[in-house]
Amino acid sequence: MSDAVVVMVALAAGTYTLKAFAPLVLSNKRVLPDWIKRFAMLLPTPLLAALVITSTITSDDQIIFDARIVGVVAAMVALAKRVPFVLVIVIAAAATALWRLIAGL
Amino acid sequence: MSELETLRRKIRMQAISISLAITPFGVAFGALCTEAGLGTWEALGFSSLVFAGSSQFAAITVLAEGGTIMAAVIAGLLLNLRSLAFGVAMAPSLQGSLLWRAITSQLMIDEATAVGSSQESHSLRRYGYIWAGLSVFVLWNLMTWVGVTLLSGTGTLIEDLGIDATIPAAFLGLAWPKLSSKEHQVIAGVGAVVAFLLVPFVPPGIPVIAAAAAVLLLRPWGKRGSHE
Numbered sequence: 001m002s003d004a005v006v007v008m009v010a011l012a013a014g015t016y017t018l019k020a021f022a023p024l025v026l027s028n029k030r031v032l033p034d035w036i037k038r039f040a041m042l043l044p045t046p047l048l049a050a051l052v053i054t055s056t057i058t059s060d061d062q063i064i065f066d067a068r069i070v071g072v073v074a075a076m077v078a079l080a081k082r083v084p085f086v087l088v089i090v091i092a093a094a095a096t097a098l099w100r101l102i103a104g105l
Numbered sequence: 106m107s108e109l110e111t112l113r114r115k116i117r118m119q120a121i122s123i124s125l126a127i128t129p130f131g132v133a134f135g136a137l138c139t140e141a142g143l144g145t146w147e148a149l150g151f152s153s154l155v156f157a158g159s160s161q162f163a164a165i166t167v168l169a170e171g172g173t174i175m176a177a178v179i180a181g182l183l184l185n186l187r188s189l190a191f192g193v194a195m196a197p198s199l200q201g202s203l204l205w206r207a208i209t210s211q212l213m214i215d216e217a218t219a220v221g222s223s224q225e226s227h228s229l230r231r232y233g234y235i236w237a238g239l240s241v242f243v244l245w246n247l248m249t250w251v252g253v254t255l256l257s258g259t260g261t262l263i264e265d266l267g268i269d270a271t272i273p274a275a276f277l278g279l280a281w282p283k284l285s286s287k288e289h290q291v292i293a294g295v296g297a298v299v300a301f302l303l304v305p306f307v308p309p310g311i312p313v314i315a316a317a318a319a320v321l322l323l324r325p326w327g328k329r330g331s332h333e
Contacts, residue, residue: 068267100265
């Protein structure tokens with residue numbers, strides 16, 4: 001087996017364990033403590049907020065402040081103006097591409 | 106059209122837009138695999154069996170740079186620790202038989218969790234999770250294959266078209282409706298600040314976990330009377 005296949009099998013097993021742990025262990029226990037349910041309800045908000053930050057300022061494990069910030073700000077303005085989701089994505093890409101073209105960042 | 110169908114249609118649109126946003130990265134992953142000397146089936150094995158974009162990139166990059174098998178696996182797993190937190194968030198909405206939970210768990214990725222967890226009811230959360238998870242799965246593997254087949258040569262296309270900004274924009278768009286409540290504004294702010302401060306100092310993937318942990322420390326559920 002090549003190194004890549006060994007890594008693939010080990011990583012697949014590891015990631016699946018992480019993915020499936022909560023659904024397999026917690027899912028059908030309908031009498032979860034209240035605080036866990038409440039935590040699970042709130043969890044998506046900080047997770048999404050953190051993902052916005054990390055996907056805006058990192059690239060290949062490096063911190064890079066670039067035109068993506070312009071795209072995210074444009075998306076924020078679009079969202080505030082209640083633009084549909086698909087358009088928000090297009091606007092973010094367009095603003096970023098335009099900024100790169102003009103400012104070369 | 107019933108109100109439920111309108112909602113579902115909106116969710117399907119979210120799922121399809123977010124999976125279209127990741128397609129260039131699938132091509133990039135395929136190209137990276139080719140550069141690292143992997144064959145088509147190995148690349149597709151990563152995209153279907155591992156199915157965790159950032160982990161796949163990390164592991165293959167480590168291998169390509171001459172790292173050990175162990176280093177590649179650890180890099181990949183660290184990036185994927187956050188799916189443990191995603192699982193906690195999604196578990197209440199994914200109830201069903203053991204087999205159903207075992208299969209749907211493979212879709213526990215950022216996009217599926219983002220689309221799923223931003224819906225109002227458990228059934229809509231499940232609907233969004235499955236739709237986003239499956240559409241990303243299909244497109245991600247298809248694009249990996251395209252990347253391997255076309256070799257590399259995507260060059261700076263992702264940057265030139267601003268496609269790298271569509272991922273944060275998508276996450277922002279999914280978080281947006283939640284931000285109408287004061288409580289969610291606070292925890293979103295805390296999460297964002299924690300992630301921002303940690304990014305320079307810890308391995309990738311950890312800031313997202315820390316952001317979730319910070320909310321655990323705030324214990325906002327202790328305050329009665331706050332709405333959900």
